[in-house]
Structures are given as structure tokens and as C-alpha cells.
Amino acid sequence: MSKGLTKRSENYSEWYNELVERADLAQHSAVKGCMVIKPYGFAIWEKMQRALDDMFKATGHQNAYFPLFVPKSFLEKEEEHAEGFAKECAVVTHYRLKTNPDGKGLIVDPDAKLTEELIIRPTSEAVIWNTYKGWIQSWRDLPLLINQWCNIVRWEMRTRIFLRTAEFLWQEGHTAHATEAEAIEETEKMLGVYATFAEEWMSLPVIQGVKTPSERFAGAIDTYCIEALMQDGKALQSGTSHFLGQNFAKAFDVKFTNKEGQLEYAWATSWGVSTRLMGALIMAHSDDNGLVLPPKLAPIQVVIVPIYKTPEDLAKISEAVNPIFEEIKSKGISVKYDDDDKQRSGWKFAEYELKGVPVRLGLGSRDLENGTIEVARRDTLTKESRSVEGIAEHISDLLEEIQTNIYDKALKFREENTFNVDTWDDFKAQIEKGGFVMAHWDGTAETEEAIKNETKATIRCIPFNSIEQAGTCVYSGKESAKRVVFAKAY
RNA sequence: CGGGGCGUAGCACAGCCCGGUAGUGCGCUCGGUUUGGGACCGAGAGGUCGGAUGUUCGAAUCAUCUCGCCCCGACCA
Numbered sequence: 001m002s003k004g005l006t007k008r009s010e011n012y013s014e015w016y017n018e019l020v021e022r023a024d025l026a027q028h029s030a031v032k033g034c035m036v037i038k039p040y041g042f043a044i045w046e047k048m049q050r051a052l053d054d055m056f057k058a059t060g061h062q063n064a065y066f067p068l069f070v071p072k073s074f075l076e077k078e079e080e081h082a083e084g085f086a087k088e089c090a091v092v093t094h095y096r097l098k099t100n101p102d103g104k105g106l107i108v109d110p111d112a113k114l115t116e117e118l119i120i121r122p123t124s125e126a127v128i129w130n131t132y133k134g135w136i137q138s139w140r141d142l143p144l145l146i147n148q149w150c151n152i153v154r155w156e157m158r159t160r161i162f163l164r165t166a167e168f169l170w171q172e173g174h175t176a177h178a179t180e181a182e183a184i185e186e187t188e189k190m191l192g193v194y195a196t197f198a199e200e201w202m203s204l205p206v207i208q209g210v211k212t213p214s215e216r217f218a219g220a221i222d223t224y225c226i227e228a229l230m231q232d233g234k235a236l237q238s239g240t241s242h243f244l245g246q247n248f249a250k251a252f253d254v255k256f257t258n259k260e261g262q263l264e265y266a267w268a269t270s271w272g273v274s275t276r277l278m279g280a281l282i283m284a285h286s287d288d289n290g291l292v293l294p295p296k297l298a299p300i301q302v303v304i305v306p307i308y309k310t311p312e313d314l315a316k317i318s319e320a321v322n323p324i325f326e327e328i329k330s331k332g333i334s335v336k337y338d339d340d341d342k343q344r345s346g347w348k349f350a351e352y353e354l355k356g357v358p359v360r361l362g363l364g365s366r367d368l369e370n371g372t373i374e375v376a377r378r379d380t381l382t383k384e385s386r387s388v389e390g391i392a393e394h395i396s397d398l399l400e401e402i403q404t405n406i407y408d409k410a411l412k413f414r415e416e417n418t419f420n421v422d423t424w425d426d427f428k429a430q431i432e433k434g435g436f437v438m439a440h441w442d443g444t445a446e447t448e449e450a451i452k453n454e455t456k457a458t459i460r461c462i463p464f465n466s467i468e469q470a471g472t473c474v475y476s477g478k479e480s481a482k483r484v485v486f487a488k489a490y
Numbered sequence: 491c492g493g494g495g496c497g498u499a500g501c502a503c504a505g506c507c508c509g510g511u512a513g514u515g516c517g518c519u520c521g522g523u524u525u526g527g528g529a530c531c532g533a534g535a536g537g538u539c540g541g542a543u544g545u546u547c548g549a550a551u552c553a554u555c556u557c558g559c560c561c562c563g564a565c566c567a
Contacts, residue, residue: 004528013561014561017560028559028560030558030559032558032559087565087566088565088566123567154566154567156565156566156567157491157563157564157565157566158561158562158563158564158565158566163567164566164567168567170567217567225567236567237567238567239567240567272567273567274567276567307525307526308525308526309524309525310525313525343528344524344525344527344528344529345525345526345527346525346526346527346528346529347527347528347529348527348528349526349527349528350527350528351528353527354528362526364526365526366526367526374526490567
């Protein structure tokens with residue numbers, strides 16, 4: 001095994017796969033298309049969960065849990081929804097195995113066939129709205145603001161670790177409202193939560209917008225999304241929020257009595273982000289030396305590495321480290337003192353770099369004499385020697401600076417890779433090179449489809465903040481009122 | 491589902507074409523020397539070569555079948 005990672009410039013997807021595996025984030029499992037998330041990777045996911053969960057609670061949501069299995073008849077009820085997910089459903093048909101009478105092993109017991117097949121949830125609208133029918137009678141029961149953290153299964157033909165796996169972890173919010181306006185407001189609010197999370201926690205700038213009808217969630221009236229640009233110039237949909245109208249209320253007959261005493265169907269939203277965010281995090285910031293983590297999501301924010309020759313040296317260094325360690329910890333910073341004698345300091349430097357620990361402190365005998373400590377930044381790969389005096393305060397500031405710096409870096413990258421394009425030739429050329437391509441579109445599904453077929457680029461979204469600007473469609477030449485975001489996507 | 495690749499020690503791979511004592515690097519164990527950017531020397535341990543069947547005196551190697559994973563495409567968060 002070579003020490004260095006494959007370089008991004010040589011083979012981006014190999015770099016990604018190696019990084020995921022070698023930074024101990026996850027590995028391919030023995031089960032096709034599924035991953036094992038390893039402790040270090042899961043620790044990052046847990047931090048994401050914590051931050052998001054706090055934000056959901058702060059906006060009035062509560063967690064609950066619904067079944068993994070969806071009776072087929074439930075899934076069928078909302079027609080578009082059913083059609084959209086049918087192709088990727090895992091189906092449970094039997095409830096028992098038995099020993100093979102003809103030999104070794106187990107076989108499915110043909111006598112244990114389910115009268116109705118169960119679908120392993122690809123998403124939970126169906127089960128949840130079937131349940132909401134019993135929860136919602138009056139306007140007083142609304143809004144109903146529920147979230148669940150769970151696993152789901154979508155039987156994809158081609159999988160990529162974190163970005164698209166057959167089973168993945170996510171959260172799905174499912175809300176019911178008395179009015180259309182309130183449901184739309186919720187849809188927008190939660191997209192805003194995702195955008196804030198991406199930018200403030202993941203240091204990932206995102207474009208907020210609305211999907212075109214062909215990219216819409218099956219069963220939704222409108223799908224909003226956040227889109228991020230990865231370092232290889234491809235877009236990654238990082239979160240979605242759906243305004244579901246009354247589609248599910250009608251399919252599951254969820255009616256409430258309004259203040260005027262009339263029966264009305266409830267208005268719905270759903271929204272989700274998944275372990276795909278792990279992929280976004282990795283691809284947005286990391287470099288050829290390994291992972292680069294934003295301090296707010298790093299399981300270990302600061303690592304202290306002693307540099308010593310003898311056990312006596314180590315004892316002295318440890319003694320000096322102790323107050324520094326405690327002071328840093330007291331600021332709520334997660335700090336690790338790695339006095340493991342089994343690895344050398346040089347090995348540790350490389351290892352923590354690979355794992356993306358934002359700040360590394362090195363303390364050796366020379367530092368003890370001088371009252372100094374070495375501070376190394378993961379994001380810039382720079383290091384400086386500074387006085388131990390006030391080090392905790394400095395680290396605290398430095399972590400914030402790193403959080404900001406990697407955001408700025410990602411934003412700069414996105415800006416440098418976002419292009420206004422007005423002719424079809426330029427469009428094709430730029431899509432080939434990568435990046436977000438802002439172009440006029442005539443608004444028809446036919447044009448969208450044709451562009452996709454010819455260039456593999458899709459409309460990532462129609463940005464909320466796009467300026468009204470008359471132009472002509474880059475493909476058809478027809479009139480267009482604003483630019484939309486095109487890119488090749490994961 | 492189509493195309494390609496791979497399956498040999500914990501990991502990465504060579505050996506296969508042309509059948510004949512199962513190898514290399516990393517990791518692991520023990521001993522020693524080292525230690526401010528992935529240390530070095532020495533001695534060890536570790537394998538039903540993915541599985542089944544066949545050909546053969548003899549199969550990791552040839553043939554047939556089969557299972558699994560990865561990559562590329564169509565589908566998709």
C-alpha cells in the first residue's frame with residue numbers, strides 16, 4: 001500500500017474512494033451497494049445530526065419513529081409517488097425461512113408467503129400520512145411538525161459510497177398544515193435551515209432554488225433544493241424540501257375541520273438530508289493530503305502530539321501538556337492528547353492530516369525550554385511556533401478562522417467555476433469542462449430533455465435569487481426570462 | 491440490465507499465457523537501535539489461492555459452471 005493518496009488531478013473518483021476508506025470514514029460492506037460507516041465517519045454524522053436536530057427543534061419540530069415496512073397498498077395510494085419509487089423498491093414477500101429439505105442451508109418457506117407484500121421504505125410519506133389520518137381531525141391539531149431519523153432503502157443500479165448507496169441514513173420531516181400558504185412557508189423555512197446548516201456548519205456554500213418539474217420529487221407540487229459544487233466541477237444535490245400540496249391528504253383521506261366548521265384536506269410538506277452530506281463534505285474541502293474538516297463538525301478539533309526521545313522526556317512533556325489540554329477543553333473544544341507510544345510523531349502528523357483534524361499542536365523538549373508550542377493548521381498546511389501563553393484563546397479563535405477560511409475557499413472556487421453562457425457551442429464546451437453553467441432556458445421539458453441527452457447536463461435548479469433578465473434559450477433560441485443553473489451532477 | 495475489471499496471508503498485489511515445493515511489499519509478533527514530517531536492522535507467525543465440477547500422474551495456473559465485489563453506462567437523493 002502506498003503512503004500517498006491518489007491525486008485529485010489524476011483520478012478524482014479514485015481519490016474519493018481511497019480517502020473515504022483510508023480516513024476511516026466508511027468501507028464497502030459484504031452486501032452489494034451498502035456501506036459500513038466506521039466510528040470516525042459516524043462521529044462526523046453524529047455531529048451533523050446533533051446540529052440539524054437542534055435546528056429542527058428550534059423551529060418547533062418533534063421527533064418520532066414510523067415503521068420500516070410499507071404495505072404495498074399504502075405506497076400505491078398516491079399515484080405519482082408510487083410510480084416514481086416503484087423501480088427502486090426492495091420487497092418483502094415472505095416472513096419465514098426453513099432448513100432446506102434437499103440439503104444444507106436455509107430456503108424461503110413457500111408456506112410463509114405474506115398476503116400483502118411489504119415494501120422497505122424508500123421514504124415514509126405513505127406510512128406517515130396513513131398515520132396522520134388518525135391524528136388530524138381539527139384545525140387545532142395543526143400544524144403537525146414531525147421529523148424522523150432513520151434508514152431507508154432505494155435499490156439503485158449503481159452505487160457510490162456516501163453519495164448513493166442502496167441503504168442510507170437520513171432524516172425526513174413530515175408536516176401537515178391548515179393552509180397552503182403555511183405549508184409553503186414551512187417548505188421554504190426548512191430549505192433555509194438546510195442552507196444555513198450547509199454554510200455555517202459544513203462551510204459549504206449552496207445555491208437555493210426550485211427544481212424543474214422533471215426533477216421534482218414524485219408526488220410533490222414543488223421541490224426546493226440546495227445545490228453545491230464539488231471540486232471536480234460536478235454538482236451535488238445536498239438537501240431537498242417539498243411542498244406536497246394536498247396530494248397525500250387526498251390519497252390518505254386526511255381531512256380536518258377548519259374554524260368555519262368545514263372539512264378540508266390538510267396541506268403537506270416533507271424535507272430531508274442524508275448521509276450523502278458526508279460525501280459533500282469530503283468532496284468540497286479535502287485535498288491530496290487527505291480530509292479537511294470544518295472545525296464545527298470535526299470529531300477531534302485539536303490534537304496534541306508530544307515529540308520526545310525517552311520516557312522521561314514524555315513524562316515532562318505530558319506534565320506541560322496537561323494544563324494546556326485542560327484549558328483548551330474548558331473552552332468546549334474537543335481535544336485529544338496522543339501520547340500513544342506505539343507510533344512516532346511523524347506518523348501521527350500524517351495520520352491526523354489524513355483524518356482532517358483542523359489543528360495540531362506539537363510539543364517537544366525544545367518547546368519546553370522556550371515556552372513555545374507548534375501550531376499547525378490543516379486547512380492551509382502551515383505551521384508556526386508561538387508562546388504557550390494564551391494558547392487556548394488563540395486556538396479558539398483559530399478554529400473559527402479555519403471554519404470561515406474553508407467556507408471562503410469553497411465559495412471562491414464556486415464563483416470561479418460559475419459561468420454565464422449564451423451560445424450552444426459555449427454551453428457544450430463549458431459543460432464538458434465542469435462547473436455551474438448559468439444559461440437561459442425556454443422552460444420546456446423537451447428542451448431540458450434534449451440538453452440532457454446531448455450533454456449529460458441537467459438543470460440543477462432555478463435559483464430563488466436569480467435576476468429577471470430577458471434572453472434567449474441557449475438550446476432552442478426561444479424567449480427566456482431568467483437564467484437557470486445547469487451542471488453535470490452526482 | 492448491458493460493457494469492462496477483480497477475487498491468492500489482515501491490506502495491496504505478483505505468480506496464471508507456457509500445469510510441477512505458494513511469493514513480494516505494507517501491517518502483525520519478538521529483540522535491538524532510533525524518535526521535531528509516515529524510522530532502521532535482525533528473527534518469526536500468518537494461506538482449504540472465492541466456490542463447485544471436470545481434464546491430468548499432478549491444477550492458483552487449463553475447461554465448464556457458479557457466487558461475490560468494484561469500475562463505466564442507462565436509472566436516481
